């Protein structure tokens with residue numbers, strides 16, 4: 001009983017000390033808080049700037065997991081992904097980021113257009129999806145992501161050369177082999 005009383009008194013004291021401490025911090029660092037809030041909202045903007053592109057990519061990837069060449073074409077060219085890339089606001093980028101973004105964009109746009117133009121030839125669409133996935137990986141490394149993403153790798157695609165893709169879910173749903181081997185692959189990296 002004694003121990004119990006002691007420990008609850010102790011935790012009350014601890015709580016009191018804790019809340020005092022945080023009050024003090026709040027009142028003395030108003031300007032710091034304001035500037036860190038600005039930094040947070042700036043980094044959120046940064047993440048959300050890739051959001052439209054990533055959501056188009058995920059739609060595209062999910063279309064490939066179910067071998068749906070028409071849905072893949074629609075997500076890529078119809079013109080969700082192309083539009084998302086084109087409407088991306090580059091104002092917040094540094095000159096180096098701008099250059100890197102432009103390189104990624106030029107490459108990714110071509111792959112998205114080929115995927116859009118190749119309904120009926122899912123094998124060829126997937127060749128472009130392989131290269132597009134590398135671009136999207138580079139894009140996330142460059143500008144971040146608004147949602148956690150998994151970098152998965154299929155070891156068998158392209159005559160066992162393998163290929164990566166990005167996924168919004170931890171479970172493996174293979175976009176290269178589709179319904180033939182839906183769970184082939186492993187998570188290689190997590191991007192946040």
Ligand SMILES: [Cu+2]
Nearest residue numbers: 114115124128
């Ligand atoms: Cu092509």
